[in-house]
Amino acid sequence: MTMAKQNHHHQRHQQEAQNSGKRLKKWDKDFELEEEDPHDKYFEEDDNYESSSELPLKPALFYPMTPTSFVVSDALEPDCPVIYVNKVFESYTGYLAHEVLGRNCRFLQYRDPRAQRRHPLVDPVVVSEIRRCLEEGSEFQGELLNFRKDGTPLVNRLRLSPIHDDDGTITHIIGIQVFSEAKIDLNRVSYPIFKETCNQQFDQSGKYSAMSRQLPFSQHQEICGILQLSDEVLAHNILSRLTPRDVASIGSVCRRIRLLTKNEHLRKMVCQNAWGRDVTGALELMTKKLGWGRLARELTTLEAVCWRKMTVGGGVEPSRCNFSACAVGNRLVLFGGEGANMQPMDDTFVLNLDAANPEWCRVSVESSPPGRWGHTLSCLNGSWLVVFGGCGQQGLLNDVFVLDLDAKQPTWREVFGGTPPLPRSWHSSCTIEGSKLVVSGGCTDAGVLLSDTYLLDLTTDNPTWREIPTSWSPPSRLGHSLSVYGKTKILMFGGLAKSGHLQLRSGEAYTIDLEDEKPQWRQLECSALTGIGSQSAVVPPPRLDHVAVSMPCGRIIIFGGSIAGLHSPSQLFLLDPSEEKPSWRILNVPRQPPKFAWGHSTIVVGGTRVLVLGGHTGEEWILNELHELCLASRQDSDL
């Protein structure tokens, strides 16, 4: 092969495989190259790009199919009075429309129509959460204790959605309620967990009926300092701001705090504040089985981590390598790849892990992007996916396509983003806040390695590529990983990087915080501790096309890839980039790991499951055998 062609194939060797048409990609040697000839290609701005109708991420209002209880409140009037209730609401609650119009719907929290404040068994943490969502203008979903007019307790599974007018002002709030029987004993006179410490003496004005305050002075002596605050204020204002680990330890301070920290809703808020809404949203399914407290513990201690093997049915035909894959909920999605004779593929496959017998199925789409390999497929909010770049039939690409997997007729749609980055393959991408695609590095048509960083915000009406200008960039590279932590920070690791005249595997780590006014890449100086106990610090050997997993708590796991020398790809390394002195730790995982694992064919599902496609020895086309790295327990497993 000529040098040019070598460049074009990015130093991949073709090896004779047992089956014709299937190739094992191996990154064998470090290559010596002549000094690259910078080949500046740039594209004219496409003037007549159409704005995509329906860009991914505008929240859709859920309209239930069966008659459900329904309330509309006026958000422009003080205290959001109810302006409409439907018949279903009337029949469930026993309140007739004329009795409740003009009032705030918190009356449902009073056991008696004449009550002045909510019943003590109504969880004040949930009430705080409702208040917070309404103030933020975001949607609320949760469960709350309510009462019929006759005092019967009900469980209200509630969804509150704000309605905006053209200016974006919230004009109304729609509440959808699913009522069910509450199995509680109202004769419990002492309400241990949610003491109402409100005192009527201070409650002279009706305005403060929902706000609880301190006890009067005479009781001050018995209750110390901060504990004079109501449960609601303590939990919502102080405890919810702590990290999951701090919340667990602070429960040992005294009984009252212990009780507060046991509240599942508080634990969820703590995880949300610490890890972000996107992450906790993805973890929602997992926590139904474990609970937020246990999940936080397992993700901190990694005590339940292990490998499992799985076989699935169906097939991805024609077979291929160098595809890209990611997850939508519990479904794996695969796009493109390189088939026989280097043919770029353009089909989409899905594997539903929730099915009784999961099997690969082709997704029938109305239109596909041009076929490609060496591209990136990343997940956005909800069921949206985005493809960028890669090597197509006519050379390298820099186009962007999005797909909503849950649409009635899923179809790939191109997003024209102004001036796109240079066409490239084997670049790396990640998603910030579920809607901003970040792309960096890769290799151009001429074999030039790149070191740029580009961002595409897919929430705007006309998304436009924006280069992130930094005074310094890590050396240009391909096959590196970008991992998001701390909501807006990115860790770059490894890859095949430019080193003088050479291109060598890298073991360096770099970070950037996109929230900074002027984001800058910085090299992460990872110290090498001499370890005590099982977590000794050893630096991961340099590699490319490896797996990098962002854990909810902000730590990153690295393994697999093409590693120089005799190091095992199945050794796991752990790093917390936000520590003062970040250091790598080895993570020992019980049970059989796969021998090899590749970044583009490994998928993170639900934040806690890492699925490695490609059989035991990492042959990517063997898609029916998966290795799974479980980061947390699954209660339905036989672990």
Place this chain on the structure above:
Amino acid sequence: MKFCTVKQYFDDENNNNVTNGIATTVIPLPNKHLKIKANNKEMEQYEQELLRNVMPQELTKLILAANYLNFKEALDFFCRTVANAIQNKSVDYVRKFFGLESDFEPGEEEKLCKEFAWSFEGVDED
């Protein structure tokens, strides 16, 4: 709107929850807020200054005062400060900070320590 309670406070004989000293710290806050509203960093600095010399007991009283006065921004700010102050600290530190005593039975506390051993690792020195 923030100060509907203040009027009540002055009318109220029972002033024990909010001492005068606290009132002079908390009450000027909204004016300052309005002045520096646009500039978050300035407000942060002002807040840091304010709290640099405040002891935990004072901070607790500030929280109680802000809560009583129904002053949301101040309450948020003071609580945030407290949360930052007790982050990654040992159980004893938190107790001392708030002036709390353990009301657990001896066996109970030991059990809790075991159950939550994982959360006590790597805390800051007191």
